[in-house]
Amino acid sequence: MTTTAQSIDQSILDTIRAADPQVADIIAAERDRQEHTIELIASENHASPSVTVAAGTCMTNKYAEGYPGRRYYGGCAHHDSVEQLARDRAKELFNCKFANVQPHSGAQANTAAFMAMMEPGDTFLSLVLKDGGHLSHGMHLNFSGIFYKPVHYALHYDTDHPHHEHIDYDSVLEAAKEHKPKMILCGYSAYPRQIDFKRFREIADEVGATLMADISHIAGLVAAGEHPSPFPHAHIVTTTTHKSLRGPRGGLIMTNDEELNKLINRNVFPGVQGGPLMHIITAKAIAFGEALKPEFKSYQQQVITNAQTLADALTSHGFRITSGGTDNHLMLVSLVEKDPDLTGKDAEKWLEDAGLITNKNGIPDDPRSPMITSGIRLGTPATTTRGFKQPEMKRIADWINQIIESKGDESTIASVRQQVITLCRQYPLAH
Numbered sequence: 540m541t542t543t544a545q546s547i548d549q550s551i552l553d554t555i556r557a558a559d560p561q562v563a564d565i566i567a568a569e570r571d572r573q574e575h576t577i578e579l580i581a582s583e584n585h586a587s588p589s590v591t592v593a594a595g596t597c598m599t600n601k602y603a604e605g606y607p608g609r610r611y612y613g614g615c616a617h618h619d620s621v622e623q624l625a626r627d628r629a630k631e632l633f634n635c636k637f638a639n640v641q642p643h644s645g646a647q648a649n650t651a652a653f654m655a656m657m658e659p660g661d662t663f664l665s666l667v668l669k670d671g672g673h674l675s676h677g678m679h680l681n682f683s684g685i686f687y688k689p690v691h692y693a694l695h696y697d698t699d700h701p702h703h704e705h706i707d708y709d710s711v712l713e714a715a716k717e718h719k720p721k722m723i724l725c726g727y728s729a730y731p732r733q734i735d736f737k738r739f740r741e742i743a744d745e746v747g748a749t750l751m752a753d754i755s756h757i758a759g760l761v762a763a764g765e766h767p768s769p770f771p772h773a774h775i776v777t778t779t780t781h782k783s784l785r786g787p788r789g790g791l792i793m794t795n796d797e798e799l800n801k802l803i804n805r806n807v808f809p810g811v812q813g814g815p816l817m818h819i820i821t822a823k824a825i826a827f828g829e830a831l832k833p834e835f836k837s838y839q840q841q842v843i844t845n846a847q848t849l850a851d852a853l854t855s856h857g858f859r860i861t862s863g864g865t866d867n868h869l870m871l872v873s874l875v876e877k878d879p880d881l882t883g884k885d886a887e888k889w890l891e892d893a894g895l896i897t898n899k900n901g902i903p904d905d906p907r908s909p910m911i912t913s914g915i916r917l918g919t920p921a922t923t924t925r926g927f928k929q930p931e932m933k934r935i936a937d938w939i940n941q942i943i944e945s946k947g948d949e950s951t952i953a954s955v956r957q958q959v960i961t962l963c964r965q966y967p968l969a970h
């Protein structure tokens with residue numbers, strides 16, 4: 540931690556402590572947790588000090604319903620400026636014509652996008668949740684499964700090559716021809732391979748569907764040119780801003796189509812939201828500015844190198860990485876080959892006790908429930924932000940292996956915990 544960042548963070552905590560010591564203690568404990576554990580959850584990151592501080596500024600105090608130049612409240616001049624800046628930077632970053640930076644989250648971005656693209660009751664085609672899709676891509680208890688009619692494609696599982704679960708574009712086309720969806724959805728929460736957006740668009744065109752890409756996980760890689768862009772193929776692109784993109788927690792919708800942009804704007808506000816979170820939009824503007832800098836590209840290249848190094852090292856320890864490896868920032872680790880009785884739930888707990896933060900995750904064709912699972916999901920955006928490179932990834936793989944092979948032995952966990960703390964102190968967070 541730099542002295543300046545440390546003093547900013549300390550001064551914020553001091554301000555809170557003077558007013559509310561109870562909450563200050565909770566924040567301090569969370570800061571300590573983040574500082575002394577290794578964050579391997581693929582959808583998390585450590586936003587920069589300027590992003591996190593901006594989210595706590597006076598920009599939170601304003602109602603700014605509407606859009607720049609067309610607000611329902613007075614006093615919005617500076618909010619117009621910052622929202623326009625965030626829009627312009629998002630457009631430059633993703634090389635598209637229109638951006639709506641108001642969605643409070645990825646799920647709300649998807650809600651507004653669905654409303655812009657379909658009528659209630661319409662059919663859409665997406666990856667089945669258990670193979671790496673997302674709740675808002677048609678889960679039966681989610682708005683997307685309640686108000687629309689989801690049909691799914693699954694990952695192709697080749698029994699001759701069981702390590703190579705992947706999207707089979709021919710079977711996506713087959714499903715599209717069978718169900719004639721209004722919209723096809725690609726972009727996933729737990730898929731480690733590149734997505735062929737061009738092929739998806741060809742399939743959509745062949746059946747007269749529109750194409751939506753939810754790039755929440757890979758947005759940072761796309762912005763840096765380290766994953767193919769969904770533009771110009773997708774009609775509508777949604778993303779969160781806090782995963783590999785490393786901004787504040789929030790959502791974003793983009794398109795190149797002027798008419799669709801009008802529908803998106805109307806469906807974000809007043810369709811699903813009221814007043815935008817202007818402090819978060821301010822932080823988004825800063826994060827997009829950071830992502831436009833050349834160092835963001837080298838950061839994303841290192842994210843991928845780190846993920847591939849971690850996947851290779853775990854493979855050499857006898858773990859199976861689903862689909863045989865990774866092209867992006869994440870991997871799914873099957874535990875079955877190491878120990879058929881071991882669940883993702885137990886592995887997540889043992890690793891957390893050692894300071895390695897992961898999440899249990901179903902693997903393709905997993906017979907266990909989502910609360911138990913047979914795998915864990917790992918990602919490298921946060922560790923790369925911290926400054927870890929290949930040697931640290933190999934150490935993390937060694938620690939994971941030791942803990943799993945010891946079947947959660949307490950002294951092994953305690954020993955790894957100490958080593959994790961030592962490593963974390965060598966790479967302090969810039970918060």
Ligand code: DSN
Nearest residue numbers: 581582645673728729
């Ligand atoms: N919950 C997110 C993830 O962890 O992938 C997706 O929204």
